[in-house]
Amino acid sequence: MRNKKAEVASQIFVYIIxxxxxxxxxxxxxxxxxxxxxxxxxxxxxxxxxxxxxxFKQVSSSFNTIKAVDFDVPSGxxxxxxxxxxxxxxxxxxxDSEFTYNPILFxxxxxxxxxxxxxxxxxxxFYVGKVALDIDPGSSVSNPDACSGDGKEGPQDTGYLMCxxxxxxxxxxxxxxxxxxxxVSCIK
Numbered sequence: 001m002r003n004k005k006a007e008v009a010s011q012i013f014v015y016i017i018x019x020x021x022x023x024x025x026x027x028x029x030x031x032x033x034x035x036x037x038x039x040x041x042x043x044x045x046x047x048x049x050x051x052x053x054x055x056f057k058q059v060s061s062s063f064n065t066i067k068a069v070d071f072d073v074p075s076g077x078x079x080x081x082x083x084x085x086x087x088x089x090x091x092x093x094x095x096d097s098e099f100t101y102n103p104i105l106f107x108x109x110x111x112x113x114x115x116x117x118x119x120x121x122x123x124x125x126f127y128v129g130k131v132a133l134d135i136d137p138g139s140s141v142s143n144p145d146a147c148s149g150d151g152k153e154g155p156q157d158t159g160y161l162m163c164x165x166x167x168x169x170x171x172x173x174x175x176x177x178x179x180x181x182x183x184v185s186c187i188k
Contacts, residue, residue: 041074041075041076044072044074044075045074045117045124047072048071048072048073048074048117049124049126051071051072052071052115052126052128053126053128053129055067055069055071055175056128056129056131056175056182057128057129059175059176059177059182060129060130060177060178060179060180060181060182061177061179062177063177063178063179064176064177064178065176065177066174066175066176066177067174067175067176068172068173068174068175068187069172069173069174069175070170070171070172071170071171071172071173072169072170073117073166073169073170073171074117074169075169076119077117077118077119077124077166078118078119078120078165078166079117079118079163079164079165079166080115080116080117080118080163080164080166080171081105081115081116081118081161081162081163081164082114082115082116082128082131082133082161082162082163082184083105083108083109083113083114083115083116083131083160083161084114084131084132084133084160084161085109085112085114085130085131085160086130086132086181087160104121104122104123104125105118105123108123108125111125112127113125113126113127114126114127114128114131115127115128118163128182129181129182130180130181130182131181131182131183131184132178132181132182132183132184133160133161133162133183133184134162134183134184134185134186135161135162162184162186164186172186172187173185173186173187174186174187
């Protein structure tokens with residue numbers, strides 16, 4: 001009888017130890033997977049930034065070079081905005097415009113950043129060199145058809161902000177080198 005009681009007690013002890021070990025493995029595994037996922041998002045963002053900066057730099061320096069680009073945007077981002085920092089409006093005038101729909105974008109422009117990835121209220125900011133945008137000067141942030149240009153650079157392309165929604169984790173543009181800047185058009 002005593003032997004059976006001791007056997008039951010030892011089995012309960014083994015089950016408790018097994019539950020503790022399994023619980024620790026689950027918690028450790030969850031943390032490891034979560035850490036791995038966040039690292040892969042960081043890597044994707046760094047890859048995106050490098051690809052965009054390199055592409056804009058290459059096209060900018062080659063006069064009249066036209067390149068259709070298809071950038072892979074890291075997951076979770078909803079739109080990509082490009083700002084013409086040399087538009088006819090001064091940076092200080094941006095504050096009075098519809099550009100202030102996102103104060104973080106306004107701060108980025110103040111810091112001379114001109115490419116933004118938007119995820120809700122979170123924004124990643126980059127500088128990709130001088131740009132001109134193929135947009136109708138009357139278009140604005142609230143205009144869903146921000147890509148309203150004719151594909152040809154001209155004096156009418158005085159808009160300062162182009163926001164394009166991310167579709168299937170991609171954004172597509174046509175870039176044309178102007179020697180000192182890039183003329184950005186949408187691909188529809």
